[in-house]
């Protein structure tokens with residue numbers, strides 16, 4: 094009876110209507126319920142699945158971050174600043190040296206504010222944080238003894254799957270895997286591994302040291318222990334986590350990307366003189382009228398037009414009839430010209 098109640102309290106339903114549960118005896122031998130819980134959930138496809146996990150809550154102390162770009166370096170900085178030890182992995186030592194330089198520069202900006210009256214304490218803080226970060230260009234060696242592998246590499250399903258598939262064979266049993274993907278299904282990334290119960294999503298926001306939110310994503314196979322470990326890790330980083338289903342765009346991007354695309358379409362539709370529609374007017378309108386800190390075109394340039402296009406291409410391929418995911422000629426043209434936004438010096442606006 095108690096087990097039944099426990100199972101019931103852990104049922105999580107997604108988009109689908111409430112479902113009646115039928116419990117059957119478990120084929121696997123379970124340790125006492127205190128150590129091993131079961132989680133029943135509706136996945137992307139809405140079907141009911143049982144998953145079991147006998148790995149207890151992992152307290153994440155050592156993190157291996159794969160990908161030392163904008164996001165990976167930012168996450169490494171925050172993790173190291175909050176007392177975690179970090180190994181930052183990328184494809185070459187040169188890239189990693191740049192990542193460390195970036196982290197150092199970012200820490201200097203933090204220290205300028207936080208330790209305005211105590212510059213020596215500020216320098217001590219920087220050295221302490223940097224000491225917590227090791228670098229490696231050998232991912233397999235870097236995951237030999239780690240609590241969490243957090244991936245922040247290029248947004249490409251096959252490359253992410255290949256990486257996790259290889260690391261799954263060498264990482265310790267207890268190690269939790271997580272992806273920082275913005276748009277790919279965590280379920281698909283995890284499918285290249287045999288640790289489906291220890292796999293989830295941790296979606297950070299750019300710039301990581303400034304942005305307080307982390308979306309924690311559980312698939313239909315993620316165990317409750319793994320999900321709790323990821324939530325606790327996010328809190329230990331000083332972030333505010335929200336729980337998400339493994340659905341396209343999770344929460345923030347599911348709302349934000351269609352909004353930015355509609356701003357482009359509004360601009361495309363209204364370029365005649367005296368009509369609404371200049372990108373400057375739309376940006377001003379959303380800042381002053383909706384109270385947003387950036388207008389949609391400024392935000393698109395900041396995120397990267399290539400990234401926005403990549404997300405929209407993936408979603409429109411998945412749901413071609415959905416007008417929210419319709420292609421934009423203007424976005425396609427800018428990307429084809431290599432105008433990706435701030436990072437290339439030009440997008441909707443020009444940057445020096």
Ligand SMILES: NC(=O)c1ccc[n+]([C@@H]2O[C@H](COP(=O)([O-])OP(=O)(O)OC[C@H]3O[C@@H](n4cnc5c(N)ncnc54)[C@H](O)[C@@H]3O)[C@@H](O)[C@H]2O)c1
Nearest residue numbers: 160161162163164165183184245246247248273274275299
């Ligand atoms: N940029 C954002 O605003 C943002 C926000 C949230 C999530 N994300 C997601 O985070 C991930 C990384 O984005 P980013 O903006 O940091 O990209 P980035 O291009 O700045 O960095 C990616 C890094 O990964 C490295 N890399 C590529 N393949 C690798 C491999 N096999 N092994 C090790 N390193 C490898 C690259 O050398 C590069 O340094 C993507 O999945 C993206 O969707 C991005």
